[in-house]
Amino acid sequence: MKIKKIIAALPHDQIGQLALEGVIAPVTVESSIVSAFTEQSIRAESYAGKLYGLPKAIETPIFLYNKDLMKKAPKTMNELYEISKSNQNAGQYGFLAPWDNFYFANAVLSGMGSYVFKQEKQSLDPTDIGLHSDGADGVSYISKWYNENLFPKGIIGENGGSTLEALFQKGKWRYYFNTCMI
Template identity: 30%
Template structure:
C-alpha cells in the first residue's frame, strides 16, 4: 500500500458554534424529537453491517455526547446495501450515511444517490490508494476506512519458503503430498476476483487507464493477446484438475484449515480460522503464471453520504471527526482485520506481520474498477471462465466472444 507520512487527523472537540450548527440542522425525514427532550433535534440515520456495528455504536455514542446529534444505526446485510440504497434514496427513505464498497461508486454517482464529501487537507492523512478508490471523476465521495486484497496464504510447516512462480507453487504443493497442490475459490460460475492476479500476469487488465490513472471504459483490454493466453492457460489448469468449479470459498477455506494444501489464495478474512486451527502462517505475493506481475484487485470500504440527506454538515462531521480518526479505524481493523485506510492507524497495526504482508502485496495491486461499465464485465466474465475451466469449448473462441459481448454491452 502506498503509505505516506502525514500527521494523524486530530479528533479535537468541536467548537460550540459547530455544535450549535449541527443540532440546528434540518433533519427532514430523519428529524426526531425522541428521547433527547429537544423537539426537532437532528438524528443521523446510518446503515452499517453486522461486523462494524459494535465499533460504530461506540463512535456514535461519543459523537452524540459531544454534539447533541443522535445517531440511529440500522444494521443491514452488506450484500444488499447497494441495491437498497439506490432504490430508497430517491424516495427520501434512505439513510444519511451508509457503509459502502468503493466499486459501488459508479452505480451510486450515475443514479444520483450520493454527494461529494469535503475532506480538505485531511485527505492527505489517508493512504493514497484509498482516496483514489473513493473518488470518481475527480471528486471524493466517501470517507475510506479499510483496504483489502487477496494474497497467498502459506502453511509454513508444509511449505517452508515462498514460491517464486506459479509452476513452482504447484510443484511445491505436489511435493508436500497434500490433497491439493494449492487452493483458490472458483465456484460454479468461477471467481474472476480471485483469479484476476493470474490474468494480469498475462498482461490482460480489464480496462486501460487514463493519464491520471483512472480507468478508461473505451479502452477494453480484457480481450487482448494476453487475455487469449490466459484463457488457454485456464483450460490447461482445468484439464489438469488444478482449478475446479467444485471448489467454492467455503470448501477452499475448510480444506486449507484442515491441512489439505500448503497454499490458499485468499484475503485477511480467512486468517483467523487458519490461526485458530494452529496453522503457522506466512503471507506471500501471488506467484505469476504468465511472466508479468500478478496484481490483485484492491478493494476499499468506506462511508458515503446520501444525496438526499438534510443533515450534510452533521454527517460530514461524524465521518471526518469520528470515523476518520485513528482510534476508530484501529477498532474497525480489530473486528475485521482489514488494513486501515488512515495512515496513522495502518502504521499502528502494521506491527502485525500478517497485516503488513497483506499491505505489501496490496501495494502492487490495482483498485477494483468502480465505473458503471464494470457491470457488463461481471455479466460475462465469470461464466466464461467457468466454461473454459470445464472444457466446454475452444478457450480462444469463448474468450473472444466474451470480450465482444462485453464491448457490445458497454456500447449499448
C-alpha cells in the first residue's frame, strides 16, 4: 500500500521526536518561501539540519501596559521594579508576569546570559547546560519579585493566567508580560 503525503499542523516541540520515530519526513521548500519566516521559527520546524514544516503562527511573550494607569512604558527592568515597589501598597501592581512558567521566565534568564543548551551550528549540545552562574543571577532576580510580594500569590500555577486576567479587568496592574500569537 502506498501512503500519500499528508499535511498536518504540529507543535514545533514535537518535530524532533516525530522525526526520530520516522513518522514525519523532511520537506523541500523554495528558499524564497523559507526566507519569509524568521530564522528562529524555521529552526523550530527543523531537526538535525532538516526542515520538517513551516510555521503556521509565531508566538512570543510581549510586554503590555495599561494606558489608563501609565502614559508610557519603562525603559529598563530596574525602572519597572521601582514602579512596582511604589505601587505595592496602593492596591495595584506595577508589573505582573507568570515567571513560575519557564516559557516566560526564560526572557529574564536568557537576558542575563543563561541558556538551556548551547546552540551549535545545526543542533543543540546537551552536555553544555547554561543555567550556571548567569542562570542563578536570573533566578535570584525573579525571586526578589516574589520575596518582596510584588506579585500576588494567586498568579502561580495552572490557574495563574485566570488571576492575571481578572486583575487586568479590575485595572489592578500597570504592566504585564504575556503571550501574543502573530
